[in-house]
Amino acid sequence: MSAIEIRGLIKRFGKTFALEGVDLKVPEGSIYGFIGPNGAGKSTTIRILLGLLKKDEGEVHLLGGDPWRENVELHRRLAYVPSDVQLWDNMTGGEVIDFLGRLRGSYSKERRAEFIERFDLDPTKKCKTYSKGNRQKVALISAFVSDVELLILDEPSTGLDPLMEGVFQQCIKEARKAGKTVFLSSHILSQVEAVCDQIGVIRGGKIIKEGNMEELRALILQQEPPTLEALFLNYYKKGQREEGLG
């Protein structure tokens, strides 16, 4: 079963095409790394998955449902961390975590305390005084605390320090162990390499490569140095032709 299945997805903003036929499949219980250069259409794809934007053409299945029509039911079963987290200036981080948890309907006091501790967040500070990294932490804690099947994370660790990056990777691995699916859009290829089992590469609104980590390993080994980073840097530069990707 796939947690997410997209076929031929097209999205236009006025005359410009943001997505020109995206096809991807996210197996249940996997960590899916969604990567691509700036403006490739990652956030747009995610927003369509969340029913925030309306698709123009194509098929989108999210947890077996239609994300636009069944948004309320589906949102109960997922948690989302946007790439640019904005919070309520006059609320504290703790209040936001409680509020979002209650709105989603699934969270427990114990898990809340555990993740606040792990991410080392001061929940008594007003959101307007939080740094970017701390705002990101509030959203991440709120997502990890919830008892959901699917986590959709759009560049979730921008602004996190290396220590917190480690905690974050630990948390998504635990989520997978608990049977959750993670859809992770990221620019940090080392992070993707470390945690993901599946990878999709989007460029210019199209998926140009999709596969599991095992398949990619062989290609990575041919690189100099042998990292995913080198493979994709090479690739982003070379443009449309699938050189080096086999």
Next chain:
Amino acid sequence: MKRYFHATLSLMGLYLRQNRIFTLFWLLAPGVWVAINTVSSLVLFPTQESLVEMGVSLIDPLTEAMHGPLLEVSIAGFVTWRTKVFLVLLGGIFSIIHMIRHTRLAEEQGKGELLGANVAGSLAPLAAGVANMALINAAAAILALLAMAALGLGLMGSLAHCLGFLAASCVLGLLAAVAAQLFVSATAARGASFGMLGVLFGLHILWNVSGGENRLAYFNPLEWPLLIRPFAGERFSLLLIPLTLGAVLTALSLWLMARRDLGAGLVPQRAGPAFAKPGLRNLQALAWRTQKGPFLSWFCFYAIFSFALGYASYLMVSAVSSAEALAGLIERLGGIEGAFLSLMLYVLGLLISVYVIMSAGILGREEAAKGETLLSMPVRRESLLLSHTVYIFGGTAAVLLMSGFCVGLGAVVGTGDGSALSRLFFEMAKMIPALWVIGGIALLLFGGLPRWMTGISYGLLILFVLMEILWEQQQIPEVLYALSPFSWITPLKAVQPAAAPLVLSIAALLLAGGGVILFRQRDAAI
């Protein structure tokens, strides 16, 4: 010095390149307004006699409450008298918006941090904001002076007039500069500045109505253009007061800025609660958190102001009854006691439209900034909209009802006339549906054109007010005027159809319903 003021000049240049349309209006509006008034006065009163006869008889207590006594019966005296309050309000509002934008708002948006980091001195942004504000006001005053001189008004008097509103605008801007240091949020700083302007304006009206001299008037910027006596034996020495005040306020704002951290207020932020109250669990509770500030401010301000107005009304009633020229108008408004107050209440009620659009604007910003977080929760889109509609519709009704009650109460206390309470209360209450239409329009725009909602809403509001004025001067036909929701409640019509409230309510409901449908179908505006 370098540590504090380095790069002030380049910041001034940077600020001037931003918001050019805004600056252009600010520069031109005073001159254009004075010119329009001068030309129309020259046309209306071709001779000195016609001015004495018609012009002076046109002065009714309402105008006098607004503008104070006419010092000099001549075209020049008439024009300066008619334009000064508006010029101060205009210059003051532009200066306040400008000051907050370049100080607290910039800090809030993180621009201050960027600028403060290494390129500019720590006080440079504030200093540049103040300097630009003074420069733009001065340029606007010079343009107004040129316009007046070109139209043949005397130079000395024109100079006094322009210096008067220039001084007032600058000092109001400087008050905002100080407020920007005290409050952590731009909204609060702007609110405090406009609140202060509102209080000064209220005092201005009160002093004009009660007549007589008042020493405190020397400290109210709105009085300066009168006290400097343009065309009536100019008193330039008055400018010492604004100069001193201006210097003190500038120094105070710089001193406060130097004492605090970037982004902080003077009162340090206290730690808040680590846990949310049990009640904070749905969108209604969240809407209360985001809407309560503006709502309570408007509610309290209107309660107090309305009570004062009702209380002072007997003064005005006696003033109105002695003015013969007003007989016709008073007749239309339904008799002496009703007349003045009706008109005042009507204007007071129309101003609540600003609250309506502001509260809709909060909904718009909530979607733009937190839409991704909120709309990815298991909530229906329409519940987000409805949670704010409580304030756009219900909050508005509450402000109007409270205002009506307080005017009535004030009138009862002031005049001892027990019947005033219910009469004034219902007068205010029957305006509610018209304001709901404004809210309906804002919601329809929220659904259809979210990014343009606030701009178009204010544009339409101004259009409706203009239509009112044009209709009164019989320059637009009745049918066109009927398109404005205000035409259904204006006290300038002797009778309104009994169905007016129903028609307006249905219109508001349809508009809001259209907004809901469009919002459900569109891309989130994120």
